[in-house]
Amino acid sequence: MTTRVEPIQATGGEPVKQHRAWWHRPDAQAAVLVPALALLALPLTGDFSAWLTLTLAGLAMGMMLFIMTSGFTLVFGLMDVLNFGHGAFISLGAFFGFTVLAGLESWRLVDSLWLNLLAFGLAAVAAMIACGLLSWAFERVLVRRVYGNHLMQILITMGGLIVAEQLIYVFWGGEDWPMLKPAAFQGGLQWGDLVFEKYRLLAVVLGLVLFAALMAVFKWTRLGLLIRAGVENREMVESFGYNVRRLFVLVFMAGSALAAMGGVMWGLYDEVITAHLGQSIMITVFIVAIIGGLGSIEGCFIAALMVGLLSNYVGFLAPKLALVSTIGLLVVVLMWRPQGLVPATQGGQ
Amino acid sequence: MSDQTMQLALRDVHTHVDGYHILQGVTFDVPRHQVTMLLGRNGVGKTSTMRTIMGLWPSSQGEIRLEGQPIHGLPTMQVARRGVSYVPENMGIFASLTVSENLRIASRSQGLGGERLDWILALFPALQTFWHWPAGNLSGGQKQMLAIARAVIEPCDLLLVDEPSKGLAPSIIEKLITAFRSLKDERTTILMVEQNMNMARQLGDHLVVMDDGRIVHEGSMADFAADPDRQSELLGLSMEAST
Amino acid sequence: MTTHTTTPVLETRELSVQFGGHVAVNRVSCRFDSGTLTAIVGPNGAGKTTYFNLISGQLPATEGEVRLRGRVLGGRSAAHRARAGLGRAFQLTQLFPRLSVADNLRLVVQAKLGLGFRFWQPASHLIAVDREVEALLERVDLAGRAEVPASQLSHGGQRRLEVGMMLALDPEVMMFDEPTAGMSLDEAPVVLNLIRSIKEAGEKTILLVEHKMDVIRSLADRIIVLNNGTLLADGEPAEVMSLPSVRQAYLGESGEGAT
Amino acid sequence: EDPIKIAHVYGKTGPLEAYAKQSHDGLMLGLEYATGGTMEVLGRPIEVIEKDTQLDPAQGRSLLEEAYADDEVTLAIGPVSSGVALAMLPVAQEYGKILMVEPAVADSITGENGNRYIFRTGRNSSQDAVANAVAIGKPGVKIATLAQDYAFGRDGITAFRNALEGSGAEIVHEEYVPTDTNDFTAAGQRIFDALKDEDGEKIVFFYWAGGGNPMGKLKAMNPERYDIEFATGGNILSALVGYKPFVGMEGATYYYYESPDNDINDWLVEQHLDRFGTPPDFFTAGGMSAGIAAVEALKRSGDTDTEALIDTMEGMRFDTPKGEMMFRAEDHQALQSMYHFRIKVEDGVEWAIPELVREIPLEEMDIPVGRDN
Amino acid sequence: MLQALRDTLPANRWIRLVLLAIVLGVIFTPWLFDGTRALDTAARLSIFVVLAASYDLLLGFTGVVSFAHALFFGIGAYAVAIAFDHFAPGFGVLLVAIVAGLGVSLLVAFIMGLVSLRVKTIFYAMITLAVASAATVLVSQLYHLTGGEDGLTYRIPKVLTPAFKLLDDKVFGVRVNGKLMNFYLVVFSSIVLFLIMVRIVASPFGRVLKALRENDFRAQAIGYNTLAYRTTATLLSAAFATLAGVLMALWLRYTGPESVLSLDIMIDVLLMVVIGGMGTLYGAIIGATVLMLAQSYLQGLMGNAQDVIGGVPILSELMAPDRWLLWLGLLFIASVYFFPQGVVGRFSGPAPKEATT
Numbered sequence A: 001m002t003t004r005v006e007p008i009q010a011t012g013g014e015p016v017k018q019h020r021a022w023w024h025r026p027d028a029q030a031a032v033l034v035p036a037l038a039l040l041a042l043p044l045t046g047d048f049s050a051w052l053t054l055t056l057a058g059l060a061m062g063m064m065l066f067i068m069t070s071g072f073t074l075v076f077g078l079m080d081v082l083n084f085g086h087g088a089f090i091s092l093g094a095f096f097g098f099t100v101l102a103g104l105e106s107w108r109l110v111d112s113l114w115l116n117l118l119a120f121g122l123a124a125v126a127a128m129i130a131c132g133l134l135s136w137a138f139e140r141v142l143v144r145r146v147y148g149n150h151l152m153q154i155l156i157t158m159g160g161l162i163v164a165e166q167l168i169y170v171f172w173g174g175e176d177w178p179m180l181k182p183a184a185f186q187g188g189l190q191w192g193d194l195v196f197e198k199y200r201l202l203a204v205v206l207g208l209v210l211f212a213a214l215m216a217v218f219k220w221t222r223l224g225l226l227i228r229a230g231v232e233n234r235e236m237v238e239s240f241g242y243n244v245r246r247l248f249v250l251v252f253m254a255g256s257a258l259a260a261m262g263g264v265m266w267g268l269y270d271e272v273i274t275a276h277l278g279q280s281i282m283i284t285v286f287i288v289a290i291i292g293g294l295g296s297i298e299g300c301f302i303a304a305l306m307v308g309l310l311s312n313y314v315g316f317l318a319p320k321l322a323l324v325s326t327i328g329l330l331v332v333v334l335m336w337r338p339q340g341l342v343p344a345t346q347g348g349q
Numbered sequence B: 001m002s003d004q005t006m007q008l009a010l011r012d013v014h015t016h017v018d019g020y021h022i023l024q025g026v027t028f029d030v031p032r033h034q035v036t037m038l039l040g041r042n043g044v045g046k047t048s049t050m051r052t053i054m055g056l057w058p059s060s061q062g063e064i065r066l067e068g069q070p071i072h073g074l075p076t077m078q079v080a081r082r083g084v085s086y087v088p089e090n091m092g093i094f095a096s097l098t099v100s101e102n103l104r105i106a107s108r109s110q111g112l113g114g115e116r117l118d119w120i121l122a123l124f125p126a127l128q129t130f131w132h133w134p135a136g137n138l139s140g141g142q143k144q145m146l147a148i149a150r151a152v153i154e155p156c157d158l159l160l161v162d163e164p165s166k167g168l169a170p171s172i173i174e175k176l177i178t179a180f181r182s183l184k185d186e187r188t189t190i191l192m193v194e195q196n197m198n199m200a201r202q203l204g205d206h207l208v209v210m211d212d213g214r215i216v217h218e219g220s221m222a223d224f225a226a227d228p229d230r231q232s233e234l235l236g237l238s239m240e241a242s243t
Numbered sequence C: 001m002t003t004h005t006t007t008p009v010l011e012t013r014e015l016s017v018q019f020g021g022h023v024a025v026n027r028v029s030c031r032f033d034s035g036t037l038t039a040i041v042g043p044n045g046a047g048k049t050t051y052f053n054l055i056s057g058q059l060p061a062t063e064g065e066v067r068l069r070g071r072v073l074g075g076r077s078a079a080h081r082a083r084a085g086l087g088r089a090f091q092l093t094q095l096f097p098r099l100s101v102a103d104n105l106r107l108v109v110q111a112k113l114g115l116g117f118r119f120w121q122p123a124s125h126l127i128a129v130d131r132e133v134e135a136l137l138e139r140v141d142l143a144g145r146a147e148v149p150a151s152q153l154s155h156g157g158q159r160r161l162e163v164g165m166m167l168a169l170d171p172e173v174m175m176f177d178e179p180t181a182g183m184s185l186d187e188a189p190v191v192l193n194l195i196r197s198i199k200e201a202g203e204k205t206i207l208l209v210e211h212k213m214d215v216i217r218s219l220a221d222r223i224i225v226l227n228n229g230t231l232l233a234d235g236e237p238a239e240v241m242s243l244p245s246v247r248q249a250y251l252g253e254s255g256e257g258a259t
Numbered sequence D: 001e002d003p004i005k006i007a008h009v010y011g012k013t014g015p016l017e018a019y020a021k022q023s024h025d026g027l028m029l030g031l032e033y034a035t036g037g038t039m040e041v042l043g044r045p046i047e048v049i050e051k052d053t054q055l056d057p058a059q060g061r062s063l064l065e066e067a068y069a070d071d072e073v074t075l076a077i078g079p080v081s082s083g084v085a086l087a088m089l090p091v092a093q094e095y096g097k098i099l100m101v102e103p104a105v106a107d108s109i110t111g112e113n114g115n116r117y118i119f120r121t122g123r124n125s126s127q128d129a130v131a132n133a134v135a136i137g138k139p140g141v142k143i144a145t146l147a148q149d150y151a152f153g154r155d156g157i158t159a160f161r162n163a164l165e166g167s168g169a170e171i172v173h174e175e176y177v178p179t180d181t182n183d184f185t186a187a188g189q190r191i192f193d194a195l196k197d198e199d200g201e202k203i204v205f206f207y208w209a210g211g212g213n214p215m216g217k218l219k220a221m222n223p224e225r226y227d228i229e230f231a232t233g234g235n236i237l238s239a240l241v242g243y244k245p246f247v248g249m250e251g252a253t254y255y256y257y258e259s260p261d262n263d264i265n266d267w268l269v270e271q272h273l274d275r276f277g278t279p280p281d282f283f284t285a286g287g288m289s290a291g292i293a294a295v296e297a298l299k300r301s302g303d304t305d306t307e308a309l310i311d312t313m314e315g316m317r318f319d320t321p322k323g324e325m326m327f328r329a330e331d332h333q334a335l336q337s338m339y340h341f342r343i344k345v346e347d348g349v350e351w352a353i354p355e356l357v358r359e360i361p362l363e364e365m366d367i368p369v370g371r372d373n
Numbered sequence E: 001m002l003q004a005l006r007d008t009l010p011a012n013r014w015i016r017l018v019l020l021a022i023v024l025g026v027i028f029t030p031w032l033f034d035g036t037r038a039l040d041t042a043a044r045l046s047i048f049v050v051l052a053a054s055y056d057l058l059l060g061f062t063g064v065v066s067f068a069h070a071l072f073f074g075i076g077a078y079a080v081a082i083a084f085d086h087f088a089p090g091f092g093v094l095l096v097a098i099v100a101g102l103g104v105s106l107l108v109a110f111i112m113g114l115v116s117l118r119v120k121t122i123f124y125a126m127i128t129l130a131v132a133s134a135a136t137v138l139v140s141q142l143y144h145l146t147g148g149e150d151g152l153t154y155r156i157p158k159v160l161t162p163a164f165k166l167l168d169d170k171v172f173g174v175r176v177n178g179k180l181m182n183f184y185l186v187v188f189s190s191i192v193l194f195l196i197m198v199r200i201v202a203s204p205f206g207r208v209l210k211a212l213r214e215n216d217f218r219a220q221a222i223g224y225n226t227l228a229y230r231t232t233a234t235l236l237s238a239a240f241a242t243l244a245g246v247l248m249a250l251w252l253r254y255t256g257p258e259s260v261l262s263l264d265i266m267i268d269v270l271l272m273v274v275i276g277g278m279g280t281l282y283g284a285i286i287g288a289t290v291l292m293l294a295q296s297y298l299q300g301l302m303g304n305a306q307d308v309i310g311g312v313p314i315l316s317e318l319m320a321p322d323r324w325l326l327w328l329g330l331l332f333i334a335s336v337y338f339f340p341q342g343v344v345g346r347f348s349g350p351a352p353k354e355a356t357t
Ligand SMILES: Nc1ncnc2c1ncn2[C@@H]1O[C@H](COP(=O)(O)OP(=O)(O)OP(=O)(O)O)[C@@H](O)[C@H]1O
Pocket: B017, B018, B020, B022, B040, B041, B042, B043, B044, B045, B046, B047, B048, B049, B089, C152, C153, C154, C155, C156, C182, C184
């Protein structure tokens, strides 16, 4: 019988480093894809000003998609709730915004950037508050019962979506309502052959602000941590003395408020709103959220920009393929990273 | 009178879960600044007692007093805010959060650091090694260490621990015993469920034995340890035989 | 007692796995013979469970190989290895929680007999399966709870079922990962006696991870010690346990530890 | 007396709810007008049975069967959606009863998929396309088209191209985009690239159904920098609000309540304002035409027998809010006037007004014959 | 067969009675109920039972959430539709169409099965949602073949149409014509397909599927090749859905995106399975019945209710027949509230097994 003995290594000591150079981080790698995509499209497009027009418009469209998707991603990433009702809050947001803007018609039409902005801002804020409050009820009555069960979440929020849409019919009627942009945001800015829709500028500013704000909240506060922990093991977080209930409600309300803001943005972009606006945009929202990694804000942002850019490039180069471009992107990304561009959690079992 | 010396007192506590009557009148005391051991066979309701105290399961009858104040019926977070810490049987690790995030959640202050953290890391050096790792990837024993570390990162008045030694290597168990001793020296009251009789004997001051959802014995650990007949009557085997 | 000239039942050669920068199992080479019970000990996080995972195919190795009766298993799946005769009882109980205790066992027996891809015959006609399951229930002392959903068993009952599922597979190599963790004084012996009887039958190759020294002393023919993923020592129980390095790494200063 | 039953089978609920309501209101007004308010014809009361297809062709089909077989209606009217209509066509043939299609537009309803029991008071896609071609097709005009990439869009543009032949106008670019497109930057860029170096009048013709608002989005790309103008067909009032930025835009529409000049339309506008507080809309006129056609056919044949009705209706001319219509004998499509308009904006009117430039009478439009019964 | 039924039928006597009543009700519809609508509802009910049960095979037995199940239904229906649109309708053509439809379905299912193994369940659910929506757009773009949004209307073999008279006299007041033949072709085919699924679920294979749903990891560790089982289950479920699509195409004599491919259909099926009870198979019968009756008759009932309520402003608006979808939405919510395990799951566990000891 042989007995081998080898020297002991201490178990303690320095933390084991995981490879952490920036180019190894999944979010950095994903972020590089955006300029890469744009550069790839340049020679294909040929014409520089056309390329620039498409690129700027695509980025701005991406920002708008981000605004609409962020709430969905937030709620899923933090609370693990798949909220199909998100579409309902997009619709409701658009309708609340529409109602407020209709009351502020004179401010909307007047030739003053500040009054225009004020009208828009009031409409957006009102819509966010209204949807936030409604979502409080939505959470209490529907979502609360189905934490932790995706299938039931899908069903019950889908029911909520249908009911909300029908209530829009009851209160606003089934017509297509025109929702025109404030005067200052109609038309485009022009430099030579390049044009850039003014309204998209607004989307860019809002999208960036929103992104920065969300990142700040999660990097600098413990909120995100607590909620993620609460999803995994709610009893345990309560055992540390936190009110998980309230945290969840707050996040849900925030997510719906973001949906409402997205709804107002989208309503004004399309200039027509209908009760099923939210439902029709939901597939795109889903795709962006999945590409981004279901739950990661950075991923969602990058994915939104890529979807915006890609659909413009493909629409220009090969319109026939525009239909499959986003789904193609989805497939390619998932083959590369089955968890999406920026996996929401890098651990788990 | 007893309120003066008793940190926690349970009186005829009943708990029902999913229609099962699990606790059927549990009555015992947890003396202040001592270690109380809750022993018993598998499935007699030890964990259920802990959960009921924490407010994770509502009691259907009876009363639970902490420092003389009733806490039955309070939500878990309220119980926690009164200075009760809990290490559950299944450890309750947040698998997708890193080790440091797991600890950060448990600590009240914004940052992590200070003497207490150093003390904990000295106790469980593995935690330092895997500081930035998702806790789900830790080994079974490492998870147990993290669960205990989390419960004691903030000083607490009453610590509830459910089977801390489960799955730990002997060397770590030894460290654990030291750790619980020093916690006791800091005047923390401890209520502990254990299957490791050696550890129970070394740590315990007070002893409670359960069977079938009821308390069948309460007394001092020293007396019990000296009475092998009583041990095999209550636990099915004498404590010596298990070493 | 181990003669290295014949082919061992199970062998690992330079088996390694890395997670990020961390080497969890580091070039472990070991041979296991039929009819022996090898205890694997080591501090928490030493890589015992990971070593099992590499052998049974739950994890792919970054380097090295696993051989079963001399055949390299390479990239074979866990399912394939189970069919080839590597059985496993997990440290964290893995059951089919909403199925009955008997169904849990039936599934394993059915797997062993290779009956899964039958679409047409009613499953309740598999008399042979039922008979085997009855015997198993007796062995793990769960006969009275056969129709209860597995999730409703107490912790001890679930651990016994976990072991029972491995027995049902009747594999050549049996790996137990802390089978008695969390079991009370009166329940643990049921499982330990079961392991002892298998060992005494002398047909199986048993690997056992345990922290309880008394258990190891009474059951093991041989101990291997893992520390930080490397093989620290390998030999007869008394000999290994007396090594100072092992005592320091594993048992703690007082040597005996608080077992 | 037994009532004469008419079924209105249409997509009452679902995304086209607004159209459905207009169509039904129009139908009821049409019946009322044609019977002089008595709601009786041939001495028997008219009973209208409503059935909701929920925009599901399968439902539509089974409801129509129910109407013919169980309710024993004399004829049926509807539906809104072309898909539902196409599914319903064979049922009419099977039961040997008339289905008057209103307002579904697919050409093939009175074309290859139709049968001799199918009549249509509504316009078909070709009529829309041809009318627009007549309105904007002048010599020297260079046109790019934007349409959805599916049957409706492609067929419409084909009809439009055919109708432009000989007018001197020329299509220089056809752009098709997926039905659910909502960012039109790429399409706009391609269209502008194709048009910008052309001489003469440059027009983008939009042939579009449903949401997406391509015109507003292309407008935001400043087409005026290349002197590009837009043209499109008409729409319902709430959609006309979106036409406000396009003052001066021309096109041809099926109906706008100020365009027709006849007594029936005056009655309709007056009654509608009176009862609903709003002027009649795009689909109201069609619904009314269907109601009038049904009553006229019954009156003139004096019988509820299907064959008699078909005989009467083939080639029948009847007055509607859109002036005189005629069921073409070959394919049972009602030929009708369309209206060439130019957009103007007026204070106090919520929507942009498609001011009448000229009525395009039915003789002027050469609508391809769909089938020969 | 009887043994399979005995092993799987819900234990609760009332549920069994209800199931029996539904089956008899469907079979004797021509005699029990008047009118074409009842016949149509019964035929579509049987088809949807097959579709929902095949979805349950996937969802309830393997735990895979897919929104693309209607795709297979659509492939079956379109295979028949395209065949009958291009060739003279006959049973030979039908057979070729069925084989072709199954081929395409199985290929698609196989590819999707491979994807499902690579990504997490919830990702898969949402990917299938995207795929399903792309499929409808694809159908509209390939309008030369599929008829686009408008769908295809076609003739079916003459023996299945009302024009074909089998007997000149009525049998107990019912006309025996091709339509009745078609009805029974649909109903009996559905029953046979359903019984085949019952057998599969009661087989050792069915048992493994349950194990996969419970603990995939464990199933692998005892030697089941989970990949092969999942894929087989996906393929089986796709095949049954395809056959249901074939029956739909035969019954409707029209195939279009709204009636066989739309997301609405998918959601209806999902709801049927959930209302009835996932993983019970028989739940499909109850769920499909509830939903089909609601779709066919709810509007009428609401109209009556509105007449009763009359002038109450908001309430009567909510009761308006046009708002029936609202009540359907509430049905979704109620089903999750009150029957999280479905009707069958709620009122009865699985049938008692033979005692083991
Ligand atoms: N969620 C539950 N639903 C129903 N019964 C339960 C549940 N959890 C536990 N039980 C039952 O309650 C009884 C007491 O369980 P408990 O976990 O408190 O025992 P314990 O003394 O902690 O046992 P162990 O030593 O095995 O941890 C057991 O019989 C168990 O089967």
